[in-house]
Amino acid sequence: KAGVTQTPRYLIKTRGQQVTLSCSPISGHRSVSWYQQTPGQGLQFLFEYFSETQRNKGNFPGRFSGRQFSNSRSEMNVSTLELGDSALYLCASSLGYGGQGDTEAFFGQGTRLTVV
Amino acid sequence: AQSVTQPDIHITVSEGASLELRCNYSYGATPYLFWYVQSPGQGLQLLLKYFSGDTLVQGIKGFEAEFKRSQSSFNLRKPSVHWSDAAEYFCAGIYGSSNTGKLIFGQGTTLQVKP
DSSP, X not given: OOOOEEEOSEEEEOTTOOEEXXXXXXXXXXXXXXXXXXTTTEEEEEEEEETTEEEEEOSOOTTEEEEEOTTSOEEEEEOSXXXXXXXXXXXXXXXXXXXXXXXXXXXXXXXXXXXX | XXXXXXXXXXXXXXXTSOEXXXXXXXXXXXXXXXXXXEOTTOOEEEEEEEOSSOSEEEOGGGOEEEEEGGGTEEEEEESSOOGGGOEEEEEEEEOSOXXXXXXXXXXXXXXXXXX
């Protein structure tokens, strides 16, 4: 079956602009989580959506937001981009229903965002 | 605070040698534990997972990990390393319950394999 698909793979944006990243989860998965990966901070959790509702949120400013659609696809948006937002943004999907095995997360290849 | 720690930032081993990558989780309720591998510019691939029960878990690509509650550790091992194992390895945990997808990651260990 198809894996987690993230689009676009690469983006270059200017400071002050906004950007929207997309994630299509594995079919049947209801939970989508987003992570930011940078050399200095490593992998940091942004937020998780389950059945169109934000279930968990990390420690990021309000410029970072997300949403999930009824087909479980998710988008994250970053407004007023800063140089420090340059990172690899990873999306992960899981079943999410609450059983132990439902926590197994499958990752997309990521979107590499460069802010100039 | 809930945390996962990988003490070794960088490890170099010779091809064919054994490997052990260390991972410690913060004391308290045992999280669900995972090991992921990441090749340059790629996403993360799950190697193995631990929820409960048997403390020695087998994963893909010949990897295994042992959960030790007394040491709050979940170390990853491989008896004989191949050059293709060179990558970055992440230990991660989910705390609290299974009703969350929030993974807490360690800082990662970069594995270099010498020919």
